[in-house]
Amino acid sequence: MKYPKSYLEEIRQRLKVSDVVGSTVKLTKRGKEFVGLSPFTNEKTPSFTVNDEKGFYHCFSSGEHGGIFDFLTIFKSVDPIWAFSSNR
Numbered sequence: 001m002k003y004p005k006s007y008l009e010e011i012r013q014r015l016k017v018s019d020v021v022g023s024t025v026k027l028t029k030r031g032k033e034f035v036g037l038s039p040f041t042n043e044k045t046p047s048f049t050v051n052d053e054k055g056f057y058h059c060f061s062s063g064e065h066g067g068i069f070d071f072l073t074i075f076k077s078v079d080p081i082w083a084f085s086s087n088r
Contacts, residue, residue, distance in 0.1 A: 012068060016052045020068045024075050039075065040064050 018027055018034045027034035027050060034050040037043055040062040047060040058065045066074075 018050045018052050021050050021057055021071055
């Protein structure tokens with residue numbers, strides 16, 4: 001199902017990436033970013049960062065990069081819009 005770009009943009013603006021990702025990954029604030037262990041690889045040193053100002057996450061160990069909808073699609077394995085409703 002396609003959603004209007006304005007609707008998806010409104011969701012991006014209202015939600016912090018750290019709140020969405022933080023429901024799956026334990027994040028710690030470090031400066032303007034949040035850091036945590038990669039959900040994509042098995043690691044002991046945090047290489048996963050989330051930047052709310054720029055609206056994305058990046059994993060330095062795996063190269064994965066994306067926004068709220070990318071993360072929900074990967075970790076919830078459903079349409080991102082439905083993933084939002086199940087988190088409430």
